Amino acid sequence: MSGSSFRRIGVMGAGAWGTALANAAARAGREVVLWGRDAGAMADMAAARENRADLPGIALDPVVSPVSDLNLIADCDAVLLVVPAQACREALGHLGSRMRAGMPVISCAKGIERGTRAFMSDVIAEALPGALPAVLSGPSFASDVAAGLPTAVTLAARDGALAKDLAQALGSSTLRLYHSTDVRGAEIGGAAKNVLAIAAGIVAGRKLGASAAAALVARGFAELMRFGAAYGARPETITGLSGLGDLILTTSGPQSRNFAFGRALGAGEAGAGKLAEGAFTASVLVEMAAAKGVDVPVSAAVDAVLAGRLGIDGAIEALMARPQRAE
Template identity: 35%
Template sequence: MEENLRKKIGIIGAGSWGIALAYVLSENGHDVTIWSRSEASVQKLRTYRENEDKLPGVKLKDSVKFTCNMEEAVSGKEILALVIPSAHMRETVKLMVPYMPKDDEDQPVIVNCTKGIEESSLMVMSDVILDELPGSKVCVLSGPSHAEEVGKAMPTTIVVGAFDKDTAKLVQNVFMNDFFRVYISSDMLGIEIGAALKNVIALAAGIADGYGLGDNAKAALITRGIAEMARLGVAMGGKYETFSGLSGIGDLVVTCASMHSRNRRAGILIGQGKSMDEAMAEVKMVVEGVYSAKAAYALSRKYEIEMPLVQAVNEILFDGRKPGEVIQELMIRDRKIENTSLDW
């Protein structure tokens, strides 16, 4: 790689997705530093060059650096990729603030790689970042992209959303290679709503699988799920077309269908009769759909959007309702027209 194309990149978060993106970026020839809050995790990463617990078998190059010092992770970087659980986004960005450049020209591009909605504020992650770092250059990277496959250099296609085209094209060029294809979009909000809500729908898909429903139910659930996502996203200001793209139907299909999906795996356990806490403990990874479910339901009420699947997930997760009861209620809801644009 030519010297002027090589970027200094800080990855904030050393979970499976953070490691997978570090693999992509280091393969592309960039100077990569990964931050973890845990000194023990950093020591293991330095020793074994992989996250043996969350992404075993994906070895990172010797050039990749690891640190639990936020100043080292942030200072002098041209791009910062935030890859942390949504519930910890705000507190982590607060840790970054003292080390961000004061001069606007020196500000790094911040790539939000986290899918979720903050429950207390109902903000998507890019808005949480901007709330703590006003005026920063924020964009979002999302799409159907299991870390397990990206870390094996299996073909993957995602989308970068940004407020301006130059930022989107910069991030596209930095991340894209012959196994990691990147599209660009101006619809940041639509991308983030799709990314967060698909995790909630994937929980529903998993519950259906665990309860023993068939392919007919799964197909209907995915189809009605994308309808709910699009209705809310458009009401909030997103573009309808975004939900038929990579961060909408693309991400929803892969999350509802794959056993790589921690949301689907947790849902399967819940459908089999385990509690939410038992399911999360067994999956042993962050289940973002659990954190986004309440926020999604609150947004549906705020914007007066009917989202029966999201409501059903909330009732099962937080109200102690049995999956069978909720499934039956969904099936006997009032009769509806599928396409409300029909002229009769």
């Protein structure tokens, strides 16, 4: 299938990122079906031509159809899966037998499933055995993409020709997609950087200074590289858009929900209640690192704080008191 054969794109999940990607796919010349599970909210979105709850102020492109009937997703040529990582398996379960074999299903969620330790491409393969799993990941805030600001991300599928075709189908003058066959590498970066962004937020909320913030990103990147290597990621993917690129974006400031969540923790305030995927991924990532003997001290500190095993000052002390080692 060439890029132009993906005439109709289905988007499962009508939150901030699903809505932004629906507009991006429309800008790339696709017809778009945007599915959300709440029929009332989707009817409101169809009438207002705007996702007022999650992406206020951005008009839906005229070719985007907001729907709550999953059969309309099953009819599409490819599907973008844009629900929170812990909900992906359940959402795909509803699509189940309606879907045709050979349908590309592209995970746009950034996380690892708790309990199963499954990456999102594995969740897709298990929930929909006939689907062709792919991953879209990289530095991209929904509001930036929706506003048409220049953005570049990675699109990975095991079949290089499919990755290239999907990248061509979804790319536009404002959204550039680099294709890759390193599915595992692309999904590891997106999941791990959210945990590290919480740590960066804690550093900011605790007012530990710019030097500590830079050290955190550098040492966080070192653990991302170790974790990636242990789970089969290619080094060039970890140093690319979906790894280092997204780590830089998400640890840079409060436009990131994970950073904002961490900052509130560090400042001793209540969080804003928005989705912070890293809070769900931290414990499973640390379990998986331990299973392979990989040292992830920053992620482990975030997990310990979230689980209440350590206070924030105790976590900082533990990081600073680690045995001296070569860089």
